[in-house]
Amino acid sequence: MTSENSKIQSIIQNSPTIDKVGTEERVARFQTRSIKGDSKLMGLKMALSMIDLTTLEGKDTQGKVKQLCYKAEHLHDAIPGLPTVAAVCVYPSMVSIAKKALNHTQIKVASVATAFPGGQSPLAVKIADTKFAVDQGADEVDMVISRGKFMEGNYAYVFDEIAAIKEACGNVRLKVILETGELATLDDVRLASDLAIHAGADFIKTSTGKIQPAATMPVTLTMLMAIKDHYDKTGVMVGMKPAGGISTSKLALHYLVMVNEVLGEKWLSNEWFRFGASSLANDVLMQIAKTVNGSYQSADYFSID
Amino acid sequence: MSRLEILKTYKIYIGGQFPRTESGRYYVPKNGQNEPLGNICLSSRKDVRNAVSAARKATGWAERTAFNRGQILYRIAEMLEGRKAQFIEELILQGSNKKTAEIEVNLAVDRVVYYAGWCDKYQQIMGAVNPVSSSHFNFSVPEPTGVVGIVCPENQSLVGLVSLVLPVICGGNTCVVIASESLPLCAVTFAEVLNTSDLPGGVINILTGAKKELISPLASHMDVNAIIYGDNDEEQWKTLGILAADNVKRVSRLSKDWTNPENQDLYQIAETLEIKTTWHPIENIGGASSGY
Structure with a gap:
């Protein structure tokens, strides 16, 4: 057995099984927290600043x-003092366009790569895809793991692939999409998280948004626990990005509560936590407008994208 | 052994479902003999919010063919007819005598049929081909305003509600209805009729509770496009006008004696219709000029 193999064996052995019922109950408790008034407004603005x-x-x-880049910078100019979103997330072919549009801002450009969303391409193609995105100027790369190989039990392949993409990324931050909707159990989600973290992921991300179910709270909690265990053991922080299916501000606030209670305040910034979303921004903006003006809002008065 | 009577729980109607108010509150209106009418949901502003978003989601109602809308409205009349006895009983409990109750229920059914008939006809009457002095085919067609808030009159609890709601949905709008506060029974039972009559959930949403509390969130809601006020309280009417101005809602006041069979017409449908005019370029062909 090679040393590489034994490393993977140890990841598998140390990856705990997940109590599904317990996870769901804990998640249900996060959703009972009541956040009102100023704290709500702060939470909503924080959620905005974390959106990809x-x-x-x-x-x-x-x-x-x-x-979309214009929207990222000018979310809703009618309300002064709003943050911008964290990043704009596009396909590699659009990176240079987004980069040019956002050059004068702090907003990052994230690019999906590695034959997103299926990931069913040879490694060489995936590396080329990643290098292209990086060369075009992407600040962050969102890769997909090979779920097929994972299901076959070829964990070494999944691990090596993530490591190879990480190498291709260089200094660019790497988010690893597990596509949890295709991993049948929370045990698998946890194992995939552990593999990704050990292989060098800067962020772990739930979903591509192309498969249902996308991000759910139990899945996200499982991934947060993997991050927490890694942090407790090594002191190394890994970011988290739930993506897909988070479209209401209420749900976004529940996620923030969960991150705060599982990982702590250190993770409550867009350096370590992101929402992958397209329709969430408008719902948060409408909630902020409701808090500021007092009346319920209409989508008619907010830009579509 | 005597049988224990099962009392009905009156619930609100949102998006085709019968939830209790999210606030968990209730009130007990009484009739003239000081008998309680029932435990009625005291809806809150969040129920208004939920009802408006249900109404917004149901705007596919306007995409149905006019003929199909007519069929569904007629189905409402059929279901209403089948439950006449229950409505009469409720009206009597609310203080009507048997004869006026019967007249009111019959009139309500007839009025539903009246507006069912208009569903695929008002377009021809209200639409027009307009003469213009350029090479355009210029035509106007009525389209629904969108989500309409309706405040029902305090008395005439069944026929008042039917007379205000039916023209609105006949025109393809969806609506949020605030029922009579003192006489709410028929409104809830009418919701049960709607729920069994092929009307898609969310087209009509019915809330019970304190008008004073519910009118403000409804009138200030940016996603409500028009409000029809059918009551007679000057204070409420004034508040409604001020709040509705924020997004320039259409506001109309319709207080009539709805028990009069004459008080039903095309113009009531027009209250919540917008006219869209299209200029379509044409060539002058043959001897025809652009006069038409």
């Missing part, structure tokens, strides 16, 4: 990406 504003459609055009 995303467009990953086959029909994306340069115009659409430019529009």
Whole structure:
């Protein structure tokens, strides 16, 4: 047995099984916290600043990406003092467009890579895809793991692939998408998280947004626990990004509560926590407008994207 | 052994479901003999919010064919007819005598049929081809305003509600209805009729409770496009006007004697319709000029 193999064996052996019922009960308790008034407004603004504003459609055009970049910077100018989102997330072919549009801002450009969303391509293609995104100027890369190999039990392949992409990224931060909707159990989610963290992920991310269910709270809690265990053991922080299916501000606040109670305040910044979302931003903006103006809002008065 | 009577729980109607108010509160309105009418949901502003978002989600109602909307409205009349006895009983409990109760229920059914008939006809009457002095085919068609808030009159609890709600949905709008506060029974039972009559959930949403509390969130809601006020309280009417101005809602006041069979017409449908005019470029062909 090679040393590499024994490392993977040790990751598998040390990856705990997950109590599904217990996880669901703990999640239910996070959702009972009542956040009102000033704390709510703060939480909503924090959620806004953590959004990776995303467009990953086959029909994306340069115009659409430019529009999205403008939105990222000017979320809703009618309300002064709003933060910008954390990043704009696009396909590799759109990175240079987004980069140009956001050059004068602090907003990052994230690019999906590695034959997103299926990930069913040879490693060489995935590395080339990643290098292309990095060369175009991406600040962050969102890769997908090979779920097929994971299901076959070829964990070494999954591990090596993440490590190879990490190498191709260089200094660019790497988010590893587990696509938890395709991993059947929370035990698998935990194991995939552990593999990704040990292989060098800067962030672990739930989903591509193309598969249902996307991000759920139990899945996210399982991943947060993997991050916490790693941090307790090594002192190394890993970021978390739930993506897909988080479209209401109430749910976003519940996620923030969960991050705070599981990992602590250190993770409550967009350096360590992100929401992958497209429609969440408008719902948060409408909630902020409701808090500021007192009346319930209408989507008619907010930009579509 | 005598049988224990099962009392009905009156619930509100949102998005095709019968939830209790999210606030968990209730009130007990009484009739003239000081008998309690029932435990009625005292809805809150969050129920208004939920009802408006249900109404917004149901705007596919306008996409149905006019003929199909007519069929569904007619189905409402059929279901209402089948439950006449229950409505009469409730009206009597609320203080009507048997004869007026019967007249009111019959009139309500007839009025539903009246507006069912208009569903695929008002477009022809209200639409027009307009003469213009350029090479355009210029035509106007009525389209629904959108989500409409309706405040029902305090008395005439069944026919008042039917007379205000039916023209609104006939025109393809969806609505949030605030029922009579003192006489709410028929409103809730009417919701049960709606729920069994093919009307998609969310097209009509019915809330019970204190008008003073519910009118403000409804009138200030940016996603409500029009409000029809059917009551007679000057204070409420004034508040409504001020709050509705924020997003320039259409506001109309309709207080009539709804027990009069004459008080039903096309213009009531027009209260919540917008006219869209299209200029379509054409060539002048043959001897025809652009006069048409």
